[in-house]
Each structure stands twice: as structure tokens, then as C-alpha cells.
Amino acid sequence: MKKVVNAWREDMLGIQSKTLIKITLFLFCLIPSVYALSMIRSSWNPYAKTNMRRLPIAFVNDDQGVYSHGKNINIGNDIAKDLKRNPSVGWKFVNYWQGNNGLTNGKYYALIQIPSDFSQRITTTTSDNPQQVVLTYQINQKLNAAATKLSSEVESDLSEQVRQKLVHTQTKLIIKKMNSFSDVLS
Structure with a gap:
């Protein structure tokens, strides 16, 4: 178990020193969020009276x-x-x-x-x-x-x-x- 924790700690320290990895992780978090927000917005309140004209x-x-x-x-x-x-x-x-x-x-x-x-x-x-x-x-x-x-x-x-x-x-x-x-x- 100690080996796993130490390997994880080394990975985290390595991530902090590399800008390209930070940008990649940021994009991995941003893209699903943007997709989720657009999908939630499109299906928000499908029973609204404003949808009846369509x-x-x-x-x-x-x-x-x-x-x-x-x-x-x-x-x-x-x-x-x-x-x-x-x-x-x-x-x-x-x-x-x-x-x-x-x-x-x-x-x-x-x-x-x-x-x-x-x-x-x-x-x-x-x-x-x-x-x-x-x-x-x-x-x-x-x-x-x-x-x-x-x-x-x-x-x-x-x-x-x-x-x-x-x-x-x-x-x-x-x-x-x-x-x-x-x-x-x-």
C-alpha cells in the first residue's frame, strides 16, 4: 500500500511541474462540463408553454x-x-x-x-x-x-x-x- 501512495504522490508532484499536463487535465475537465451544460439547457423544462408553438x-x-x-x-x-x-x-x-x-x-x-x-x-x-x-x-x-x-x-x-x-x-x-x-x- 505504501508503494501505491508513494507512486501517486510522485505523479502529483510531476504534474505540478509540467504545464502541458496541467492544460490537458484542465481540458479533460472542461469539455464534459461544457457538453453537460449544453445538454441540460436544451432539455430544461420540455413542458414549457413556449415549446407549444413548435x-x-x-x-x-x-x-x-x-x-x-x-x-x-x-x-x-x-x-x-x-x-x-x-x-x-x-x-x-x-x-x-x-x-x-x-x-x-x-x-x-x-x-x-x-x-x-x-x-x-x-x-x-x-x-x-x-x-x-x-x-x-x-x-x-x-x-x-x-x-x-x-x-x-x-x-x-x-x-x-x-x-x-x-x-x-x-x-x-x-x-x-x-x-x-x-x-x-x-
Whole structure:
């Protein structure tokens, strides 16, 4: 054991006197540190909201609209206009075939589709037979785990936006219906 300790001590004393060895050891310590810092920086907080604008998400608006209470209503177009003004997500406005094909081929991380009877179903809230409004949402889970998580967040944000739009539209329809009843009663 003494021989090992003595050999180590001699090596350390030899290193102190040689500049080239000092530079080599310094570089051996510096290069992995620089690499580690760059890798940590690139993967730091992959679920940040700022990363959502880099995610291509297909948006398909098949809503046909409806004529109700003397007014044309197309909630799908209103939602699409709002999304076009929202640069925080990489929305790609496509038809159903392009969206489904892109989702299958890995071009898009998710597909959100507004069905053709979307506005018609919304207007049924003031009728005797209200119908549930449905959005189709598909995720390409095989591409990237972080993207799957971010796509889910986009879906929940969009659902909240649609919910607000529905409440606004339904409130207008209910008020119009109540006004028509008050005109009949007067």
C-alpha cells in the first residue's frame, strides 16, 4: 500500500511541474462540463408553454353552420379565427384527409376536428331535445413523450376556449328565446 501512495504522490508532484499536463487535465475537465451544460439547457423544462408553438397540431373545421333565430351561426369558423390569432401553438389548418394522413405519418403531433353538426348541436340547447357537443381529438403518442404532454395541454386549453365560446353563444340564444316569450306574453 505504501508503494501505491508513494507512486501517486510522485505523479502529483510531476504534474505540478509540467504545464502541458496541467492544460490537458484542465481540458479533460472542461469539455464534459461544457457538453453537460449544453445538454441540460436544451432539455430544461420540455413542458414549457413556449415549446407549444413548435408543435404542429392539425385543426380540422368541418362545421357547416346553422341558421337559427334569424341568424347564421358557425361556431367552428369563430373558433378557427380565434386560433389563427393565437401564435402560441403551431396550428395547421387542414382538411380531414390531410390531418389524418399527417397524424399517421408523423407530420402532426395531434389532430383536433370540429364535426359538421357542431353549430347545429349547440343550438339544440334551447330546444326540447338538447344534444351533446363533441370534438374529436387524436394524439400521435409514438412520436415524443414531451410532445404528447404538451398536446394534451393544448387540448385542455382549446376545450376551455370552446367551452367559453359555447357558454357565450348559448347565453345569446337563451336570451333571444326569452325575449321572444316576453313579446308573446305582452
